[in-house]
Amino acid sequence: MNQECSCDKCELKELFFHNVTSKEIMSLCGSRVEKNYDKGDCIIEQGTTINEFIYLKSGLVKLYVTNTDGKEQILSFAKPFDFVSLLSVFSQNTYSYSVMAIDESTTCNISIHDVKKLLQNNGPFAMGILEKMSKVSDAVINESLQIRKRNLRGRIAYVLLHFRNDIYNSDYYELPVSRKEIAEYIGMTTENVIRALTEFRKDGIIKIFGKAIEIVSYKKLVQISEHG
Amino acid sequence: MNQECSCDKCELKELFFHNVTSKEIMSLCGSRVEKNYDKGDCIIEQGTTINEFIYLKSGLVKLYVTNTDGKEQILSFAKPFDFVSLLSVFSQNTYSYSVMAIDESTTCNISIHDVKKLLQNNGPFAMGILEKMSKVSDAVINESLQIRKRNLRGRIAYVLLHFRNDIYNSDYYELPVSRKEIAEYIGMTTENVIRALTEFRKDGIIKIFGKAIEIVSYKKLVQISEHG
DNA sequence: ACGATGAATTGATATATATCATAAACTGAT
DNA sequence: ATCAGTTTATGATATATATCAATTCATCGT
Numbered sequence: 001m002n003q004e005c006s007c008d009k010c011e012l013k014e015l016f017f018h019n020v021t022s023k024e025i026m027s028l029c030g031s032r033v034e035k036n037y038d039k040g041d042c043i044i045e046q047g048t049t050i051n052e053f054i055y056l057k058s059g060l061v062k063l064y065v066t067n068t069d070g071k072e073q074i075l076s077f078a079k080p081f082d083f084v085s086l087l088s089v090f091s092q093n094t095y096s097y098s099v100m101a102i103d104e105s106t107t108c109n110i111s112i113h114d115v116k117k118l119l120q121n122n123g124p125f126a127m128g129i130l131e132k133m134s135k136v137s138d139a140v141i142n143e144s145l146q147i148r149k150r151n152l153r154g155r156i157a158y159v160l161l162h163f164r165n166d167i168y169n170s171d172y173y174e175l176p177v178s179r180k181e182i183a184e185y186i187g188m189t190t191e192n193v194i195r196a197l198t199e200f201r202k203d204g205i206i207k208i209f210g211k212a213i214e215i216v217s218y219k220k221l222v223q224i225s226e227h228g
Numbered sequence: 229m230n231q232e233c234s235c236d237k238c239e240l241k242e243l244f245f246h247n248v249t250s251k252e253i254m255s256l257c258g259s260r261v262e263k264n265y266d267k268g269d270c271i272i273e274q275g276t277t278i279n280e281f282i283y284l285k286s287g288l289v290k291l292y293v294t295n296t297d298g299k300e301q302i303l304s305f306a307k308p309f310d311f312v313s314l315l316s317v318f319s320q321n322t323y324s325y326s327v328m329a330i331d332e333s334t335t336c337n338i339s340i341h342d343v344k345k346l347l348q349n350n351g352p353f354a355m356g357i358l359e360k361m362s363k364v365s366d367a368v369i370n371e372s373l374q375i376r377k378r379n380l381r382g383r384i385a386y387v388l389l390h391f392r393n394d395i396y397n398s399d400y401y402e403l404p405v406s407r408k409e410i411a412e413y414i415g416m417t418t419e420n421v422i423r424a425l426t427e428f429r430k431d432g433i434i435k436i437f438g439k440a441i442e443i444v445s446y447k448k449l450v451q452i453s454e455h456g
Numbered sequence: 457a458c459g460a461t462g463a464a465t466t467g468a469t470a471t472a473t474a475t476c477a478t479a480a481a482c483t484g485a486t
Numbered sequence: 487a488t489c490a491g492t493t494t495a496t497g498a499t500a501t502a503t504a505t506c507a508a509t510t511c512a513t514c515g516t
């Protein structure tokens with residue numbers, strides 16, 4: 001809460017606002033708050049009022065919407081340096097999706113009012129935000145298209161590669177999500193997610209130890225992702 | 229090309245940039261070009277360099293990507309006041325999707341360089357763009373989620389209602405797209421799109437005269453859209 | 457250590473959707 | 487008016503996915 005301001009040392013600063021001087025960033029410091037979340041903690045709840053601009057300093061989160069029938073659809077997984085409260089911030093008063101930590105996470109929260117004030121007065125800062133926002137939206141939309149054009153096996157391969165390449169950079173990793181959550185992400189049933197994983201295991205493409213995955217044949221996984 | 233500048237009279241101006249003075253908009257006028265397109269004309273081709281900021285003054289367009297296997301996925305339909313070259317403009321050098329007129333359309337094109345220059349110097353203008361961009365991205369993402377959670381019948385009902393409510397504001401309208409394009413939009417086959425339409429017709433929910441659709445029972449269509 | 461709850465798994469079956477084949481209706485160019 | 491190509495339409499069949507049921511496995515709190 002009242003921590004010593006350390007924004008000028010923040011390793012995230014330049015990534016976001018590479019056109020903005022240290023001094024300008026510092027001006028946000030007064031209202032800046034860091035928050036820690038455990039796995040499973042809710043960071044943003046769909047429907048609540050937006051009054052902070054939130055980005056992820058460390059950890060991993062899922063963005064999802066809850067439908068009227070109670071079912072959840074996962075929009076995207078966000079990793080550090082991704083703005084978490086990005087998509088709706090400038091167009092709506094309330095969040096149209098929820099965000100939950102799927103790993104221990106730290107966010108940096110800034111009063112939306114202060115961000116807007118800075119935007120008005122600082123062109124390069126505005127450009128930085130626009131660029132980042134454009135990138136994040138693009139990524140979410142592209143992800144959705146990628147998933148939609150694949151069948152079950154292709155979708156599972158795509159997800160495994162997504163974690164491999166975009167999150168963990170390793171052929172061995174712990175899935176940060178349940179089979180059910182993978183199902184909610186790719187729009188298929190939990191049972192079929194499990195069946196596809198089992199198939200891949202039986203074909204020697206991956207090894208499975210509970211939540212841990214080892215990619216044995218990266219090549220085959222890419223092929224399945226691309227051609228079903 | 230060299231038309232008399234009439235931006236101050238442009239009815240679109242205030243919708244986009246309600247915080248920006250007439251004078252500021254005028255500063256863009258030098259590089260502003262209007263272009264007309266016939267139905268079927270390509271406005272933006274996926275992969276080409278982005279050097280203009282394009283928005284739709286009148287008409288109707290489809291945004292789509294062409295996959296490596298030649299198949300097309302329709303992202304969204306855009307109507308006047310929607311930015312057409314929006315999503316990638318600030319994050320990429322080339323378009324990641326194509327835009328085609330599906331009705332006679334007019335666009336207003338502004339040099340992207342000039343827009344960026346104005347953004348740097350004009351906070352309220354930047355805020356206006358941010359808001360609009362946020363809204364458009366939100367809409368595209370939401371559309372995708374809406375479609376994904378429905379089955380064939382629900383998707384068709386959703387699409388018919390989309391044209392009804394968001395584009396034509398009438399229970400009777402001419403579909404601006406082929407059955408194949410509807411299929412590319414909702415991610416199902418052309419045959420099944422046709423079958424669903426036929427079913428609705430046989431059930432007395434809609435009437436079909438070629439491309440023309442008459443919604444007979446709005447209520448039932450909503451019900452199908454919501455509960456399959 | 458215990459039971460309780462939810463997660464992962466597997467199989468049998470039902471359902472939805474895709475594919476393939478065919479034909480009629482429509483469209484545009486000559 | 488005619489032909490070629492495309493769109494719309496319909497049926498038969500194959501395939502993919504969902505649903506339902508039952509079981510094991512893991513995890514959490516008392």
